[in-house]
Amino acid sequence: MSIRLDNIAKHFGATQALEPINLDIQEGELVGLLGPSGSGKTTLLRIIAGLETADHSPTPGRILFGERDVTHVHVRDRRIGFVFQHYALFRHMSVYDNVAFGLTVMPRAKRPSAQDIRARVYRLLEMVKLEAFANRYPAQLSGGQQQRVSLARALAVEPDVLLLDEPFGALDAKVRQELRRWLRHLHEEFNFTSVFVTHDQEEALELSDRVVVMSNGRIEQIDTPETLYRAPQNRFVFEFLGDVNYLEGKVHNGTLTCGDAHLAVDLPDGDAELLLRPHEIRLAEQPTPESHLPVTITAISPVGAEVRVELEADWLAEPWLATVRHADFNRLALRRGQRLYAHPRHWRRFPEATENAEVQTHLA
């Protein structure tokens, strides 16, 4: 079922939680709402669910599920599945009763037979790999298990759309990773339309077909994860999607100078600020005529596929973070206190007036 939001806005008292928003979600899409806290992403999700009502004035918005206008439909009749951050399982009910709840509260005419309910609940429990836990109580399950029950419960009523509010936010890193993979898998298998909220950019990029980046009640960009990462439309998106290093200085005759550091740039004279991702910095023992950025290594963290290196220098207000492949790390024999030269492969600029990205690539 596709979702269409037309001109949806929301005030809480005097604060505008959402500026008028338009959003189209295709049938079968898995869309992530990504943003810092207070960006309005959860409010938007709750409005889609019918747990909050959008503003009626100045202009009333509309919410469509497929062709069905659900703007004024109560949450209980919207045919949504909602998964809560803290699971919100009914503590006094067994796992089985939790999953069966939505089926047993249907009006008698629509309610499946007891056998059908049983069959369906067990099918779902099997799907979430918890059939052995049917008679347990929520308090006897781990966080990850509880969230799987909560998902099975939401899916039991065969909702038109599945909405998840920070579904993995309360879980530890390893379980989170596992559940993410599993949700992606489930989504591909059943192909329901899903919207989930997260503040974790990695989660959004990994799971979503498309990501909606939000801040201050506005949509900043809607794109596929690849496009989003490669072509952020503005400074906010770029900063929110990963670590950023800043280089501020004065440009004169095609050279940006900052203390004893300088870099050849193709920019008009005046103040400039360049933004670089950690993997866009190459470390070398020597400067080049284009790039003279002396730095000192202050910390090394050899975790994961790459080594994270923290760099400091007199001309830097804040330390830089660079990521180096293990092979390069070994070749350069990096150690704390070592003095090196940083060479940007690539940088971006978001001049305040235009907010459009300007990208320059340097062959290093």
Add this chain to the structure above:
Amino acid sequence: MSYFALRHSGSARVLPGFGLSMGISVLFISLVLLLPITGLFGQLAGLSLAEYWAIITEGRVVASYMVTIGAAAVAALVNAVFGLLLAWVLVRYDFTGKRLLDALMDLPFALPTAVAGITLATLYASSGWMGGWLESLGFQVAYTWVGIALAMAFTSIPFVVRTVQPVLEDMPAEVDEAAMSLGATDGVAFRRVIMPHLWPALVTGTGLAFVRSLGEFGAIIFIAGNMPYETEITALMIFVKLQEYDYAGASAIASVVLFVSLALLLAINVWQGRFIRRLHGGKG
């Protein structure tokens, strides 16, 4: 130095005052709470089992049990409904005068029972504001067991409200939202999701109200009429025996009241503990 002394004492008692607070507490509880109860058993020891049995099963005394238990049960049940309503309204809704209503809930605890007693007796006597009106409708409250139940309900309503209120407050909005998102109507959600959460508190509060009503004295005797076999409560029976200097009789009846109250209190505690364990997976 003291650091090492603490470490090597092999105890987790880092904070001072264990001996002092233990001394005061144990001394106080022994002298004030436990010692006097031994007096009761001393008095009972002077009675043979047959004598004891004869006193506590005498017709007038048994009648007083029935009146007390019956009225207390009615009062507790009425308070279960009324208290749930009040707790719900105080937690779930905002309205003008809410703070005042909330403060009013503690009135029965703060108001001396004798004051409540003479006030209710005056209000519900046939010459009183309420009594006159109710009598014209054909109800007599004062000097009947209904009056006793009314006085009991008045003094014990805070138990239900104040036990249910915090549990209702702690119920996250998500529980409501989950039930609604799964298609439950308000009625179904209340019955199947909210009530099961409130049961333990509601039963505990009602139980405490019941225990309190069993022992209540000051609020009841003015409105009860105190007719033997009809409207005489057990606490008054004890008082009457004392006035007749029948200490043995008073003690025997008191021992029944004491035993029943303590047993009920214990039962409530155990039952509550079991419930909490199930909902919180062994913690607490």
Add this chain to the structure above:
Amino acid sequence: MRRIGDAPLVRRLLIAAAVGLSGLFLLLPLVAIFAQAFSQGVSVFWSNVSDFYTLHAIGLTLGIALLTIPVCLVFGVALAWLVTRFSFPGRRLLQTLIDIPFAVSPVVAGLIYLLLYGRNGWIGSWLNSHDIQLMFAWPGILMVTIFVTCPFVARELIPLMQAQGSREEEAAVTLGASGWTTFRRVTLPNIRWALLYGIILTNARAVGEFGAVSVVSGAIRGQTNTLPLHLEQLYQDYNAVGAFACAALLALIALLTLAAKAGLEWRASRREAFA
């Protein structure tokens, strides 16, 4: 935000029921007390209150409350400190034992004291032979009042001190503070409002206790008659206006208690909102 039972009709109906029933059941009696007390005018009320026996009853009642409070305070603080700052076998038992006064009928409470300290009791008979009389005198009233009121301070403090934990006290001790300094400078500021409310509750109950006191007092006018007992006598003597004058004084204390509670709660909620 939508919650169960938020439909306007349901909401209005339930609020109306709650307010209506509370008004009839709780507020009306309160109004009736003052209406009765002043039914024959302020001057009659005043002469009832300034009657010698009434004044004596007020004095005795206040005196008893004044003596009860420090005893309950020391016990309550000691017990709360003990059960929230240390773990030891029997801790739960102690917490259960302090609930005894709540479960015991006031008449039974009076009775057990009378049995022990009365002329025939095993302590009472010894005291009697030394010409000490506790029962049917003010010390007996004091003793049963302490019995009835002793849980209040502890019951207010224990949940609060449990929730606060002992981190701050441990920090003070590691910084070299003595036990008394730790209590006075770290613990006390955190618990002072709960302590105050405990005292207010103790006071309200001490002033108003009827059943237990009526068993051990003997109710001799001008000697061992507390205000609630005096009120009963006036009522039994068909002096309803006089009885309600005393009732109005006691109700006033109850109202002050409620106001204090509301004030302290408001304060606490404001502090939470800022935290």
